[in-house]
Amino acid sequence: xxxxLLGPPGAGKGTQARxxxxxxxxxxxxTGDMLRDAKESGTEMGKRVAGVMARGELVTDEIVxxxxxxxLEANPEGSFIFDxxxxxxxxxxxxxxxxxxxxxxxxxxxxxxxxDEALVARITARSTCGDCGEVYxxxxxxxxxxxxxxxxxxxxxxxxxxxxxxxxxxxxxxYYKQTSPLVGYYHCKGTLRPIDGMGSPDEVAGALAxxxx
Numbered sequence: 001x002x003x004x005l006l007g008p009p010g011a012g013k014g015t016q017a018r019x020x021x022x023x024x025x026x027x028x029x030x031t032g033d034m035l036r037d038a039k040e041s042g043t044e045m046g047k048r049v050a051g052v053m054a055r056g057e058l059v060t061d062e063i064v065x066x067x068x069x070x071x072l073e074a075n076p077e078g079s080f081i082f083d084x085x086x087x088x089x090x091x092x093x094x095x096x097x098x099x100x101x102x103x104x105x106x107x108x109x110x111x112x113x114x115x116d117e118a119l120v121a122r123i124t125a126r127s128t129c130g131d132c133g134e135v136y137x138x139x140x141x142x143x144x145x146x147x148x149x150x151x152x153x154x155x156x157x158x159x160x161x162x163x164x165x166x167x168x169x170x171x172x173x174x175y176y177k178q179t180s181p182l183v184g185y186y187h188c189k190g191t192l193r194p195i196d197g198m199g200s201p202d203e204v205a206g207a208l209a210x211x212x213x
Contacts, residue, residue, distance in 0.1 A: 001026070001212065002104055004082045006182060007112035008175045009168065010123040011197045012204055015135050016112070017083045019205050027075060031084040034067045035059060045070065065094050072102050087179045092186075109186040110208060112197035116172060123168050130156030140200070 001024075005013040017028040038046040039053060045066055052059050064085060071080070086092040099105055125138035131154035136143045143157050144150050162171070186192040195207040 001079045001107045002082075002099065003080075003107055003212070004086070004109040004186075005112065006109055006179070006186075007114065007197060008116075008119060008179075009171045010119045010126070011112040011114045012201065013083050013112060014133070015201050016110075016204060016208055017081045018133070019201070020081055020208075024079070026079040026081050027071065028081045028083055029068060029071055029085070031064060034064070034071070038067055043070075061091055061094060064091075065098055068095070069098055069102075072098070072104070076102070086182065089181055089185055092182055106186075106191050108193045108211060109182075109191045110211060111183055111186075111192055111194045112204070113194055114197040118198060119172070120165050120168055123163050124165060126163055127157050127159045129154050130158045 003026075005017060007013055014030070017030070020026045021028050035049055035053070038049040040046070045063070048063060049059065049067075052063065068082075068085070072078075082095070086095050096106070121139070122137060127136045127138075127143060128134065129136075129149040129152060132149060132152040134149055134151040135141075136157075147155050147157075149155075149157075162168070183192065193211040195204065195211060197204055199207070
């Protein structure tokens with residue numbers, strides 16, 4: 001099974017991807033993680049990524065598709081979660097071509113629907129573990145009182161510099177302009193599966209499981 005998690009920043013895509021990895025053994029392909037891993041890998045593709053990032057340039061679609069292809073080739077029988085990609089219609093077409101090249105297809109595109117104002121409240125209260133990536137929220141799942149991550153025991157609590165209201169609204173506008181057209185794109189292809197992303201992580205996971213079977 002291969003799926004895309006689609007939704008605005010803060011919708012909970014990363015949280016749900018980690019649950020699917022743990023519960024179903026799927027492989028999460030997060031653009032940010034892949035770029036960081038490639039930069040440190042020492043491979044030819046990794047050297048390209050490192051060079052682009054060192055120059056402060058944007059990573060091209062060609063490079064991201066190349067990184068995804070490496071993952072597909074390394075685990076040809078795997079099930080994949082695309083998290084943060086595609087972001088544009090051109091990327092969606094490129095991903096479809098790549099999957100077809102490797103005899104794969106998308107089984108579902110999960111659109112996590114959330115309210116903008118709730119997103120603002122959620123994001124501005126968010127922090128993560130710097131070691132394992134576990135997500136916390138001051139309102140619903142606060143950082144443990146002993147100062148240690150409940151998942152791995154790290155004391156490295158991090159907050160993104162752009163997890164503030166002004167930055168989030170800028171990111172939301174970019175999402176609606178660039179990425180929201182994918183909703184119509186995948187609806188026409190018959191793979192779109194909208195779910196309510198406003199519940200607790202467990203409630204959203206239940207709705208997601210209902211769509212994936």
